[in-house]
Amino acid sequence: MKKIMILGASELQLPAIQCANSMGIETIVLDFDANAIGRNEASKFYEVSTLDYDKVLEIAKFEKIDGIMTICSDRPMTVVARVGEKLGLNTISYETALKATDKGLMRKALFENNVPIPQFFICRTYEDVEHAVNSIQGECIFKPSNNSGSRGIYLYDENKNLQDAYSYSKQYSTDNIVLVEEFMKGPEVSVEAFVINGEVNIIQITDKITTGAPYFVEMGHTQPSSLPNDIQSQIRKVAIKGIQALNIDNGPAHVEIKVTEQGPKIVEIGARLGGDYITTDLVPLSTGVNMVELTIKNALNFPVDIKKLFLKSSAIRYINDELEIPEEFKTKVTYYFNKDIQLSDIKSSNDRRGYYIIQTMNLDELDSVISEIQRINERR
Template sequence: MTDADSVFDRALAAIEKVKKDFGELDGVVSFSEMAQPLVARLIEKLGLPGNSSAAVDSARDKHATRRCMSEAGLPTPRNFLITREDELDAASQLVGYPAVIKPIHGAASLGVVRVDDHEALLRAYARVRREMGSVRVHSGIVEQMASDDEGEGNFTTTLMMEEYLDGPEVDVDVVFSEGQAVYGAVTDNWPTLEPYFNETGSNSPSILPSAQQRELLELGVASVKALGFDMGVFHVECKYTSRGPRLIEVNCRMGGGPVRNMNLLVWGVDLVEEQLLLAAGIPSRPPVAPAPLTHLAEFSVNAQRSGVLADVSFLDKYDVMKDVLYVRPLVEAGAKVTCVEDGMPTWVCEIMVQHPTSTQAAIDYVNQIEAAIQKEMPIEARKAK
């Protein structure tokens, strides 16, 4: 029996020990994407507050999410579950182009690729299957192993194909309590690095027209309900397309990266606090600021060329600039980095800035800092072995 096979029993035994040592538990919670199915099954076993494992499984499975959306009468992109390579022709015929192939389970855009014709689909399918073979789950995080890492990946998943969605992408962060949405906020995501959909940046509050924001919020709430959830913090990814709002996916936990800080600093809502309250069975009624408390922009800086990052200390001077909340390296000095022309791009560092009154001013400022960092970034050519 592997660790994955025995994790439920080991977690249950650990909980029983905690109960013996400290008394009854009020709840079980995790902020890790990969842990959500385990959490749901533990709370079902223990009779604690939470959502059903069926709802969590439907959210974790992107193809099942599409089915739930369709059954609820919500707009759903054309899609096809690919279980074998000989189904690619049928998928191509049904979905059409441009399209996206993606794992039905995953995280951080790993294995998500845009394809514009059938030949591109065949190439991308082979590449994604190969790349997903080098993906592993380590400490609850899905990560791509370097080509020279020892060992094999431990992450397996089926792929699906669905129509490409045009338009700006957003995050809709939602808090549900007692079956109703008690908080919702829209954060604008900036254009991703295609064909891999690597994230680049975001801003809060949204600068989309208020009518579009309302439609996106309504779709986010309806999507959470369609999957069968009635409590918790959700990170819902959507696009406002030429045909209106469309769902990308529902994450049944708080979003990662800057999400907690953006909601807390802009709207005064701590998503961690709300999730902990809900997990303990306490209804959530977050106090939401009537107007933005500040205006934020953040940039996940991707490598613009491949090689070895020689140093990260050059970032220090940017971290102390006025209205910069942080500049943090995401890789260590000496790490290999990849640009989009050579594969899935590497995030080198992350930046967050604020402006007291203007989201656009924050966006302009963080873009200026990113441009300066790119000029100075010491990426050296890899030495041939």
């Protein structure tokens, strides 16, 4: 029996644990939270931080693992890569993991490889921030150098307090570095890709809905994209160029892109599966491709073959109030709501109370179902 180490036992990692179990693979799962939801699903569980390289390596050697991975989470990727390099496992390089998790290093790599990106400044001090804002001369996005889930994202303009914007973003950065970037206007998408022996395979393009300014928390995703085919072709080319610029030579990649008046430009790239149920749920529902299984096979150096089984439509919509789902839609809709989360300003993905996921035959039917759910619940 092959052994795979999975860093993380939260809800995000649960699909990986369950999928590996179903494949007859022994799961060695680590998480600092003794009560993590994936604990009882794991073959073996260790109460260890996924960021503790020395401890993770020690356990990996003891268990004689055949592969190591994490899904939908940026921060453990550097540990995955370091352990992979040390033990000769099939992971991305540590250098690539750094570029894919540190936004400053990522921007530098993309810039050096002529990948379309916004104007950016890496700021270590308040004086750096002042210089960046004066140079951009317009709306700016503030973001911490090494966080995710929309944490620390803030849209600044001349009507807002610069120190407040800087302080808000900086508090979410573990290295106290903040990126200040030109604010890009236009539709936002993500690209779900998988790299096999250096070849980038684009599996799906996902349309994105956010709360907008100032925090831009993601509130919905739809597959496939409804953008024109020529725009989607440009998106694919930019995504591939970005993935190659970071030297992601195997495994999944999740690329976030804004379609500006100057063309598609990269927001960020993750050397991982997309979160928010994009790759664990929406991709299988719209294409039949199980990207979690692909990631497990890749980590174990098994042959990986990508075959789209069908082309349907799928979507997730995040909500902050309970919903009534019409009886005729219940076979098409998965619904979840957490009553324990109190209503608050939505500043990050943690502030969302629930969601519903839909699969339909096409985008027209998808739009119709969503519109009807919204109409019924507006009358309540």
